[in-house]
Amino acid sequence: MDLKNIFVSTLRILNAFNTCQDAYNVTKAMRQRGIDADLLITNKESNVFSIPLWEDGEINGKIFGDPLNPNCSILEHLKLPEWIKIVNLNTKLGPLRYLDFLKELCTIFKNYDVIFAHVPASMYSMLLRCSYIPYDAGLIRYLPFSKNYLPPYKKRFYHNIKYQLLKKSYEKAKIILFTNPDTLRIFNEAKLRVQFVPFAIPHDKYAPKPKKGLFKNYDIVFFMPSRHHWVEKGNYKAIYAYKKFVTKHKNSLFLMVAWGNDLVRTKELINKLNIPSKNIKFVDPMPKRKLIDMFNESDVVLDQFTLGSWGTTTPEAMSCCKPVIMYYNKEVVKECFRSLPPILNAYTIDEIYEKMELCVDPQVRQKYGVQGREWVKKNHNPSLVVDIHIKAAKELLREN
Structure with a gap:
């Protein structure tokens, strides 16, 4: 009798909330393995x-309006897979609305053995006393x-x-899955029990x-889709480096x-450096299928x-x-x-410029x-990511 497969086949998993499609891709990979997994998003x-x-749909991104404040009511009129659940969150009705929100979450959460809690689900999972990771x-x-933590985007009470x-929910967690090697030091200093998990990248979709x-009229095209958040992404470094590059490579x-x-700071810097408008273009945020097209239209991608x-x-x-220019810490990676x-x-700016020239x-x-595609197929394989999730779930339930 294969006890491992019996455990997996009877396990009910909820991936709660969907920051940047991480939970969606993991849920999809789990279901492809025959695991009873659902995805929870808010309205x-x-x-x-x-x-x-945004990840898999053939849609015009503009139907949601402002990408940073989308009109999610349109989801009610679109056909979603049955494994995607929607919880009602309407903060406009005041603080008491959160009590109803928690009640609705409790009704949903109790149907699952394990909740993989994406931001900010660990906070709710802790308050509702669920088995969560x-x-x-x-x-x-x-x-x-730590003393060096980054300030939140909003500083309201x-x-x-x-x-x-959220901090307390991490402290109470039996195990935490983390995706960013640079954060390992913070987890270790906080004495939290963690397991690294790479992002799930479906290489059959993200493909050449x-x-x-x-852009056939240009000799070389650099593409930097990263959001403009200088403290995290260092966008300004890439712009200074490109200023040096475009002086020599005008096409x-x-x-x-x-x-x-x-x-706005990025655009001000471009104007300050007098980079010609013909050499700089801004495109609107785009669904992933269009992003894949843009990757393939470009020659080099820059990240953070x-x-x-x-x-x-x-x-x-x-x-x-696509070759990628970015900074990674070799030791933690x-x-x-x-x-x-x-x-x-x-x-550094000079290092980025040198890689551009290369x-x-x-x-x-x-x-x-x-080489990059082969590395991703081995190290960001969705099946590998699912294995790590299942192992963590088994450890959590064994300890509970």
């Missing part, structure tokens, strides 16, 4: 990037575990309480495709996505240059056979992955692109 997502249709994709940088509750020739293009708290590890942009681009990634590692050579781009 009031804080940005469009958390709506499942926090899934951390960088939140701990903002929690007051409510948010201070929220971050304290022939160019359509959108190049630098593409960026127009979103993030520091977008401050924290020392990556989110989903880097492995998604690598899976599309080596602790989490089987091998170091074939990434053009750069931290990528002028098509053979260099081809080499890093091919």
